Amino acid sequence: MTEPKTDNAMTFAEPIAETCAGSGKSDCKHGRGENGCDDCKVRLFSVCGALEASELDELDRISQVKNFPAKTMLFDQGALAGSVFNVTEGIVRLYKSLPDGRRQIVGFALPGDFLGLALMDRYGVAAEAVTNVKVCRFARPAFLNYVDGKPHLLRRLHEFAGHELSLAQDQMLLLGRRTAEEKVAAFLLNLQTRYGRIGAMSVNVPLPMSRQDIADYLGLTIETVSRTLTKLAKEKVVVVVPDGVRLLSTDRLDQLAAA
Amino acid sequence: MTEPKTDNAMTFAEPIAETCAGSGKSDCKHGRGENGCDDCKVRLFSVCGALEASELDELDRISQVKNFPAKTMLFDQGALAGSVFNVTEGIVRLYKSLPDGRRQIVGFALPGDFLGLALMDRYGVAAEAVTNVKVCRFARPAFLNYVDGKPHLLRRLHEFAGHELSLAQDQMLLLGRRTAEEKVAAFLLNLQTRYGRIGAMSVNVPLPMSRQDIADYLGLTIETVSRTLTKLAKEKVVVVVPDGVRLLSTDRLDQLAAA
DNA sequence: CGACTGATTGAACCAGCTCAACTCATGTGG
DNA sequence: CCACATGAGTTGAGCTGGTTCAATCAGTCG
Known part of the structure; x- marks a missing residue:
């Protein structure tokens, strides 16, 4: 009973994955583990699941692993969308605010979720790390360029967007009528x-x-x-x-x- | 003051466009006017705005004009998605229902709006004509086939979906916090x-x-x-x-x- | 005209909000 | 080690924005 930390059996996995966690390798160009996408735990159920090995290599090259400590902002509502993200660890809240401070969280992004699906030039919502968060970040221009000429990836992005839209409609029913x-x-x-x-x-x-x-x-x-x-x-x-x-x-x- | 009809200056244009309205032409293969997409009033601000003349011809061939009188259902929530639609006249309500009858309308589709954007195999919402409605209907398999190999159209569909998603998020803020x-x-x-x-x-x-x-x-x-x-x-x-x-x-x- | 449907208005009610006190865990510094 | 502060969560008590229930009104149609 003299545990320094609580033995709470319920905390969600949220390792403070420091940059270039990998295996301590030092020349980690993009801040990722040595195997890049290959050992990505969320790849199969994220948008990247649509890609071939060779395409993943290319994706590796334009991506960058980034950590956001809990309570930090990934991006703000209305800001120019410089990046798109794939969440690999942790939870992100996506929200809209009114000028007087009222806030509506429109979704919680879990590992495997993609932020910036709409590919619009400005973020429609703000995103903040709820727990410590690890993401795969892509510069939007590079990502758009990458998507061009990969219709199957665009198709996959569209599928995900359709799913998001469907969830949003469920949430409207919940908010308005439950x-x-x-x-x-x-x-x-x-x-x-x-x-x-x-x-x-x-x-x-x-x-x-x-x-x-x-x-x-x-x-x-x-x-x-x-x-x-x-x-x-x-x-x-x-x-x-x-x-x-x-x-x-x-x-x-x-x-x-x-x- | 003996007008048989009200001289209401405010009714929204809702001609009871009967099938094959065109100009009374009789051999109207797809139930459209003689010029097909060319004289479509909503083409430029709908998804079709991304298409070239030759592509429009092809689209003409797989499309069909269809009228839905006010209060009729275009499709039901959860039904197999056999078609996708482009609204050209009138207003459509899109909604979700709870088993006990509570209903949430998730959107009103106006001319130029596309129904079935998500391209999923089942409709996520039900759609009913509010006024008399005229649509361009596409069999889903034919449309999917048409979209394949037209990345710019897929891109356009995705843009529209992103816009829809953004509207849905605004509506969540409205429903939850206003x-x-x-x-x-x-x-x-x-x-x-x-x-x-x-x-x-x-x-x-x-x-x-x-x-x-x-x-x-x-x-x-x-x-x-x-x-x-x-x-x-x-x-x-x-x-x-x-x-x-x-x-x-x-x-x-x-x-x-x-x- | 009377019947019907959709919209408005009134009056009572209540689900969820506001305001406020209290609990509990964590942290800090003396 | 304890006193105290801090912040998240819970609980209570009263209030209110929006609902519910019930008339009433206004078109429209047969």
């Missing part, structure tokens, strides 16, 4: 599913983002999120643990989320 | 802008959709929409007229919509 309880239930199930897709399926759902983040994602207040989680806990649907929840009855949650 | 008054103000300005883009800029903003549609788009009830419009009218910001509103103070509306 109750607080339904929103929270849907959020938890949705996160669980997404963790599952990146190989972390479990009834333990880490919530590395703050209550405020969750509230701003669901169009609620921090108090309502807290009360709703407490209510679900009282009903034995979930257990609230430090930095996350354990889902006791996904059936009941499904019912609440009412698809 | 008040009723801000929602209505933003809606009216937004519609005015969109009419403007298709050459119908005016302070007169037709509202061919019902109050229920507006409510389901803004995440409100029909009564709140009605009350908010009445309030704006009392404050001389708008005038409510049959089938639409006249904007008296776009400045004040801008202020309310608070970007």
